[in-house]
Amino acid sequence: xxxxxxxxNFKEHIGVMMQQNISITRIxxxxxxxxxxSYYQNPLTYEKxxxxxxxxxxxxxxxxKLSGGQKRRLSFALAIASNPDLLFLxxxxxxxxxxxxxxxxxxxxxxxxxxxxxxxxxxYLEELExxxxxxxxxxxxxxxxxxxxxxxxxxxxxxxxxxxxxxxxDLFKDMPEIIDFKKVGDHxxxxxxxxxxxxxxxxxxxxxxxxxxxxxxSLDSLFVNFNKEGATHE
Numbered sequence: 001x002x003x004x005x006x007x008x009n010f011k012e013h014i015g016v017m018m019q020q021n022i023s024i025t026r027i028x029x030x031x032x033x034x035x036x037x038s039y040y041q042n043p044l045t046y047e048k049x050x051x052x053x054x055x056x057x058x059x060x061x062x063x064x065k066l067s068g069g070q071k072r073r074l075s076f077a078l079a080i081a082s083n084p085d086l087l088f089l090x091x092x093x094x095x096x097x098x099x100x101x102x103x104x105x106x107x108x109x110x111x112x113x114x115x116x117x118x119x120x121x122x123x124y125l126e127e128l129e130x131x132x133x134x135x136x137x138x139x140x141x142x143x144x145x146x147x148x149x150x151x152x153x154x155x156x157x158x159x160x161x162x163x164x165x166x167x168x169x170d171l172f173k174d175m176p177e178i179i180d181f182k183k184v185g186d187h188x189x190x191x192x193x194x195x196x197x198x199x200x201x202x203x204x205x206x207x208x209x210x211x212x213x214x215x216x217x218s219l220d221s222l223f224v225n226f227n228k229e230g231a232t233h234e
Contacts, residue, residue: 068095
């Protein structure tokens with residue numbers, strides 16, 4: 001977590017990307033970025049802003065002529081213009097195509113490596129699984145969970161283990177960590193909250209097991225389960 005300087009210029013160290021895009025007629029991407037730069041004492045260079053926001057081909061485009069995804073990238077550029085240490089992003093990838101989203105999250109990863117703190121509000125939960133260090137869940141106007149994805153998975157996470165084998169089901173069905181056991185033909189399917197332990201117990205039989213697959217619950221399903229049982233976490 002970053003420590004903001006205790007002075008009257010602390011706002012220079014904070015960047016905000018609002019959910020709604022700003023759109024001004026008759027002004028280009030380059031002009032609005034240059035104007036925004038002028039508000040700060042130590043902004044990022046113009047070239048760096050353009051690079052980070054992937055706006056190289058749009059510098060001379062008018063703001064109001066940009067597509068939805070392009071406007072999001074411009075909003076991000078405006079948010080990072082001051083070279084902030086603390087960055088707030090509200091639904092940052094809404095309207096972006098798949099390629100732009102991938103580039104955007106790689107940029108966020110690079111900013112984190114520079115010890116910048118980034119708060120993201122998003123309904124695209126699958127995007128946060130590989131980027132988020134901490135997750136906060138807001139329920140009924142209060143934060144009902146504040147921790148890592150691993151901690152959330154420990155509360156609500158169930159993994160699915162599947163494989164094909166001609167081994168008898170008696171070898172597996174009494175494993176204490178299995179929540180749900182299914183066998184159709186030679187195909188086994190286990191549900192468990194401790195996939196690592198189950199895999200360890202399966203190790204002696206691996207020579208007789210084919211097509212082994214372990215799938216953890218997605219962040220989206222973890223969130224749904226948490227909401228369903230929200231009252232138990234209060």
